[in-house]
Ligand code: SF4
């Protein structure tokens with residue numbers, strides 16, 4: 404398993420117009436007991452290696468005791484056997500906080516707010532934060548194997564090519580029409596999509612955990628595939644692996660996810676075109692044709708909300724251009 408991307412809280416000191424998961428001041432996070440239950444359901448490392456755990460939000464430093472509790476529990480469980488990265492908007496990061504992060508075995512800090520959607524004051528902190536990282540002996544992340552033996556940092560943000568453009572962000576990013584994702588964008592088969600999410604024994608597998616809810620991709624299916632409060636992560640993935648719907652998503656092919664239910668690939672393409680993109684078709688498919696395949700009654704599920712809101716809108720203009728490359732994960736690694 405390459406990585407577990409884990410949003411432990413959606414609480415944030417900001418309320419950006421492009422936020423994909425509706426983070427804002429006062430948004431919910433996990434309780435300490437919930438964190439412990441989730442970590443108990445992470446894989447045993449002798450069963451499957453976990454390349455990294457990325458802790459994100461919301462803004463993780465808006466709720467520091469939750470973050471540090473999570474870091475302690477991860478270290479108790481893995482004893483440093485899995486690198487832990489922290490993703491922050493950088494607003495609340497200062498010397499004592501960075502020292503505390505490093506003392507809690509954080510291997511990499513990513514400042515993910517370097518884009519025009521964040522306030523100018525956030526962008527202006529970059530030089531000071533760079534000096535802060537360097538003062539603690541941290542190095543710019545390179546994305547190479549050398550990073551494994553270093554404590555590193557990175558800066559990135561939502562760019563037209565890597566996140567906000569062809570992808571299909573949820574939450575306010577969708578409400579504010581900041582995505583140009585269209586039916587021609589095969590986002591599901593890119594790095595942040597569902598492709599390979601079941602292949603935890605191989606390469607290219609990432610799961611997205613929002614609070615305790617497990618999703619196959621960063622855009623998030625309309626409901627999660629399972630919940631870590633009461634089921635181990637590998638059991639959730641193994642259960643999904645036995646079903647042709649999830650096998651299609653594992654190929655990055657949402658257009659053919661309905662084949663086993665008599666909805667052929669042409670129908671999937673047609674609905675993607677009519678609705679606006681593949682992820683909206685995915686929402687419609689699960690909500691209307693296979694609701695039993697996703698977990699109901701969780702804290703982060705959306706149901707049909709995106710499809711219904713989209714249906715009330717005039718059709719969006721066609722995207723300017725298809726993506727020119729498959730970028731690295733906007734929430735994980737930007738080392739280009
Ligand atoms: S984009 Fe980041 S900083 Fe902005 S509201 Fe969302 S989590 Fe907070």
Ligand code: SF4
Nearest residue numbers: 591597620657682685
């Ligand atoms: S089509 Fe479905 S599974 Fe694939 S990226 Fe979109 S929401 Fe995720």
